[in-house]
Amino acid sequence: MNQIITKSQLRITGMTCADCADKLAVRLRNLSGVSAAVVNLTAAKVTVEHTVPLEIIIREIKSAGYGINEEKNNTDYITTTFRLTGLDCADCAAKLERIVAVSPGVKSAIVNFGAAKLTAAHQIAINDIINIVEKAGYGAIPDNITTPAISKKLSFLRTHLRGVTTAISGILLITAWVISRLNISEFISIPIYLMAIIIGVFWTMQRALSSIKARIMDMNVLMMVAVIGAVCINEWDEAASVAFLFSLSNLLESYTLEKTRHSIRRLMDLSPADALVRRNNIEITIPVDKLILDDVVIVKSGYKIPADGQVLTGASAVDQSAITGESVPVEKQAGDYVYAGTLNTLGALEILVKKLSNDSSLSHIIHLVEEAQAQKAPSQTFVDNFARYYTPIVLIIAVIIAIIPPLILQQPWTPWLYRSLAMLVVSCPCALVISTPVAIVSAIGNAAWHGILIKGGAFLEQAGNLSVIAFDKTGTLTQGRPDVTDIMPIGDIDADTVLRMAASVEQRASHPLADAIIRQAQHSNIILSAINNFVALPGQGASATIDKNTIYVGSSTLFEKNGISLKEIRNDMHRLQSEGKTLMIVGTKTVIYGIIAAIDKVRPESAEMITQLHKVGIVKTVMLTGDNVETAQALSKQIGVDEYQANLMPEQKVTAVKDLRSRYGSVAMVGDGINDAPALATANIGIAMGSAGTDTALETADIVLMSDDLSKLAYLIKLSRKALKIIKENIAFSLIIKIIALLLIFPGWLTLWMAVVADMGSSIIVTLNGLRLVNGVKKK
16 A cells, blocks of 8 residues: 655754754655655755654654744644646646635645646545545545556546547437437437537536636636526527537547646656565565665666665666666666666666665656646746736626627627627637646656756746856866876975875865875875864865975965965966866965876767757857866867856856846856856756756756756757747737637627637647647757
8 A cells, every 4th residue: 555645844943054954854854754855944944745654753853953843833734745637727727726725624735737736735634635626526646656557547537438428428419410400309309419418518517516616717617607508598509519529628638638747657657666675585576665775676687776776786787868868878886876767778786775765866856847847937927817817808798798789789689698608618718828838847848858857937938048058167068077197296395295295185175176186196005194274275275284384285376375476387387277287286385395287078078069059049158167267268179168267266156147147148057056056046047967866956956957968958958949939839829719719709600619619629739739849859
């Protein structure tokens, strides 16, 4: 039996630093039964998704040294997420959200139309929430990442039943129409029309009654009014046509919307249902959700990896394209990390489980994509605001059409009532409301399948409007793993002594250049000296005391600030820097001991990526680096960026991004998601890369490239621009159809069935147009 995931929020006391918040979040995430934990330091609040009792979470927080603010916590409410079936329009989603939210015992409700999910904070039983949803005409099951098959079966069953009733309604409609054309008695045709109407509105009536109880005027209510009105004026064929066509259009729309959610379903289906695990020296097969931390799972060749973990034994190539978008399998051996849902293609692997199924990278990706699909884009906000005024205005006009001509102009009632009913059908902006979200859902889902996480529709649209992209150098345009190439001693000192002093200082630093120096010292079997008073100097280097002497290791800026002349080594510095190497000078405040040069190899795809970005219309590419001008110049020529800015401290990168925004408008910043956080936040869009297993990047960036493949950027730009184009097409088409339909009403040319076709047909067309984004764009 699958466990239900609950989301709880708790107010905490006693937390004073960001590092403490991060440590508490990690501690909670490591709890068995906790799938996600986020600590908000500013709000003093922790949000936890869990399957274990809340008391265990509270006990863990208290054992970490923090308190619970009982006055501000309301633990009487639990938050449950449900997967919905039958949700086929954005207007219906908004209606269902209001119905659940106002139900007794429910504190709040949020419906994610793109992901077909409901999140409710409630005191009443879960089955009561399910009953509320079903009475509104939809289906609901508690959400769990391991239950996609159940959701799929329920969705299929509901669609199948709707298909059967729609088909019966259509057959009866045709039968009654044929009978009426043969001039057979109305006592035969009318009952058949009536049966066609009753069966055709079976699903619509349920939803309409629910909307009326909630005092909501939606499309289902309007259609029922149109059908009943047509019956009242003896237009039986029109009433039956409206019932059948509306049921058919809902069926088709539901089918096409399921297609837009296909990318998420594909991700959900990646995780295997069972795992082969070794316990007590016995190999057994168990459901994936029964795995525990530190289990050892055995994955044979051709099987999917069931959980995130670390390879203990074995070597193989793992196809992790579904997680990172990489097209080529990645070699894995003992010590390497692997992800749930990826495919073991060659040898057998034994893997130590590090994350449970509901806390895996795949689980986080699915969660982030579904949340992103719920975020409104600027164009969607515009459409929603437009629809808010459009619908009541058209309803008022419909009432005026029904009353004014007969009462004031002495016109016959029947034709004007008929026109009023047609106006009611046209008044619902279904196509317009769905024109934007269906495109966003499709594009974000496709991007996820290609290893690109877009955090919301706003960022999708923004990416399509980019004119400038700025890049951090280290770890972005380069591989982020520099190697020492030169050690140049000055004076009587030897190279090993220079390396020993530098490595001794850098052993406590955390920087790629420090790592390079340490690796070189280990390779040369250098024994490091004991140090004291270590000081990190961000953007400049570091210092420490060795044998009572303060040794500095850093850039030329560090030494020039201390008034040390570099004149005697200036020529050597220029020569090394012109070769694209980064220099670390070693010395004291009075003497220079030597120079250590390292080079960070450029990523193989960097130059081609810059070329592709220019081809898709990016005006300017800029490299931002803390390196010196000579090194930056050499690398910029090699890579092909249009502009570079060197010698930048972290705060100066922020200033550089602000300057680019003032000059060019929309700017993206690409970095590692951690060290470049201020610059990423300053740009219109922050893009983090190489972050399949980096929680920080997943949480802070606007867009995440799940692998180190920079070529994904050009695909992202093309996909975003195609999405913008389709959104504009959908909005324009929806408005034009509405205008034409409204103009046809006044001369009496628009029949009820034509109004249904115009309204629901346009909804299907814009949905199908948005569905084109499921297949993405051509990579070349």
